[in-house]
Amino acid sequence: MMQALAGKKIVIVGMGLIGGSVARALARLELTAEIIGVGRDSAVLEQAINDGSITGFTTDLQTACADADFILIAVPVLAIAKVLQDLAPVLSEHAVVTDVASVKQAVVDAARNVFGAVPANFVPGHPIAGSEQSGYAAAKADLFAGRKVILTPLVHTNPQAVNLVTALWQATGAEVLQMDVVHHDEVLAATSHLPHLLAFALVDTLSQQGESEEIFRYAAGGFRDFTRIASSDPVMWRDIFVTNSAAIVGILDEFTADLNQLRASLIAQDAEQLLTLCKRAKQSRDVFMAMNSGAVKSKSSKSD
């Protein structure tokens, strides 16, 4: 799969956690490819070239992309439309473009708006990997190792473009899957966007209590884990919440309905109902963990 990338000019637009980690992962493979970082902050780009993550950089997107073979757009969802607009005049027909946003319908819509139709060589993608940390400083070569990347190609997407994007992610150690755009946004709303929303909301509710400092002082490890994702990048999450709002509200409403039932059980001090809930949730979570550790194991034994 690495041969597919050899000799190519790969441009990474946005050298944050994800873009920087892709650069680091590719650098470690010692491809003969040219890897160009594009960003607004030249200090970060200089850091990346000093690290050996990239072979060159520019703050000018069009210069970088005019003769690119592969363009990976790693900026927050709402910034993608502007990148595509800037890209449109210089994009060569053979260049393959992908993105990393956690919302796919909004990206497809942006591409359609800019290009009239979504280009056949544009492959929407989403690595399910991340961290509450953000920025190039948090980037690491193994961020995608054993993680899933979901591609959401459209019916007219060029299969060879899909193959190239697949090859890139597989080269970083990820497992690549395909999914329908709408389905992706619904699944991610449930597993990622809603939990982040709840974590942001809970921390915000508690921080606005009169005794908030004391509340935080007596919080323990469970709270730390539960709210870890509330330390995530606010702009990235603002963009996800805005662009996937319908799917998020859908699952939020189901959650709120369940929470209201639970509230009734609390008020009634209904021990039986509460035990049923706790048992069922623990069982589901334990099954999830077993699935998850199984996946990680089979992944690492594959790469051994």
Add this chain to the structure above:
Amino acid sequence: MMQALAGKKIVIVGMGLIGGSVARALARLELTAEIIGVGRDSAVLEQAINDGSITGFTTDLQTACADADFILIAVPVLAIAKVLQDLAPVLSEHAVVTDVASVKQAVVDAARNVFGAVPANFVPGHPIAGSEQSGYAAAKADLFAGRKVILTPLVHTNPQAVNLVTALWQATGAEVLQMDVVHHDEVLAATSHLPHLLAFALVDTLSQQGESEEIFRYAAGGFRDFTRIASSDPVMWRDIFVTNSAAIVGILDEFTADLNQLRASLIAQDAEQLLTLCKRAKQSRDVFMAMNSGAVKSKSSKSD
């Protein structure tokens, strides 16, 4: 502080995660004290004596406690009343009793019901330490190192009993604080009980989606951390939810009100409001983490 425990007969009622960890912590100190484990499962008690965590054991509470100097009750909240009832006929006047439950008003009420008035030597307590794991197998000697233990003595509680309980927890490496019963239950409702409720509820909501297996398959590390506490012991949490329901419903309602506002921002795709929330929450959470790591540091430098 360890001298206060030397030569005493210490009985630990309930050899689960907390009781077992206290036993292990005390065993490591090589006190001359007798440490007796009481539980229902003699296989666990035999394991504990083989580990050297306890010096003796029995499944008969009254036998163990008749001549005890110190009794630590480490069973779920709703099981405490029964323990106190069994204890009442044999409890000597000088024996100091404490518990470890995450809800304190219900424990105080149980003691008042059983004894007519809360005994002067009964010191309600709560170590803010735990894990999503449970049972003696998960117990470890350093579970309380650097953690906080909150005691909630009443006005007529014997100061010497408070001192002894403080000495015990300090011997495990914990920092001991005092708080009013009602205030304790409100603070814990916010920092611990509500997050657990949300985690149980979220996992339950998602597990009841038609596509639940697929949802869990695409969940990543953030989800794992966020839902870790949903793997906690169901009986223990059922008991906490039942006995602290008023305080939990109070903070739940504030949270739900904030969540409803957030829902309105989502529907309006109000980027500015959503960014404000994310930024404010991230800032609060980062401040919490800084407070927390500061506390851990000052603790470990003290014990060095």
